[in-house]
Amino acid sequence: MKNFKTKLSLIAIAVFFLALMTTERASAQFGLSNPLFDVQYNNQFDDSTDFQNLGYTLFEVDTTAPYGSFVSMYMGAINSFTADNGFALIDLDAQPTANYVQYGELALLETITVEGHDNYGVAFQSYYGAYDGADSVFLKVFNGNNDTLIRLHADLPAGSIEDSTHYVDLSDFVSTGDEISFHFVCYSSWGLAWLIDDLVVLAWNPTQVVSGLQDCVDCFINGKPKTVVAIYNLLGQPITDTKVRGTYIRRFDDGSTDKITVR
Secondary structure (H helix, E strand, C coil): CHHHHHHHHHHHHHHHHHHHHHHHHHHHHCCCCCCCCEEEEEECCCCHHHEEECCCCCCEEECCCCCCCCHHHCCCCCCCCCHHHCEEEEEHHHCCCCCCCEEEEEEECCCEECCCCCEEEEEEEEEEECCCCCCEEEEEEEECCEEEEEEECCCCCCCCEEEEEEEEECCCCCCCCCEEEEEEEEEECCCCEEEEEEEEEEEECCCEEECCCCCCCCCEECCEECCEEEEECCCCCECCCCCCCEEEEEEECCCCEEEEEEC
């Protein structure tokens, strides 16, 4: 009995530290000691068993950079916050097939229940190189029996390479209590590589729409305007290019934060 109780205690301690490590990993992904928003789910692409290939051109979940004949000359590994522990890659030149039009689909096997808020979004790091403008990649969002296909890196010139943090607002088709999941989809001929990492599902209050990163609505302390002291992307990484339109988190000199979309 004593040995049994000792084993139970060791299991309980292991579970506690596993939970602690998971929390620390989620915080570390954002590069901050405290996340700026309510993180409902995060995946660092460090475990290939979280995913399943559904297409005939395969994604790899590993630390392999593009190695096909076209894109390998121009692209290295993704420059994401947790690239060292894994990311997803599809490299069409590295997997030549008889089909001129290739199709890859990577399914996240976990289902996420969103709760506690009115507004939700998903963010992830994406690194993309294409041979021509017909190449297409998508995020597919499943909610019950409905799915929504959202095109990413659209309308880029031939030979483009784009490294970006994508944020997709889910509020129009996701509500509290819904169970959602994600697939990453690629349609193309040869000459395309796509790398993905650091997926997070976020919950927040409604987003303010502003015309500039310094614009603020009702931003006063004791009658004096608050000052923006730091700006982050939706993975919590500091940004310095204040001319890029998109969705961001701002931190003010009083320690408060808000979430904005610049248009």
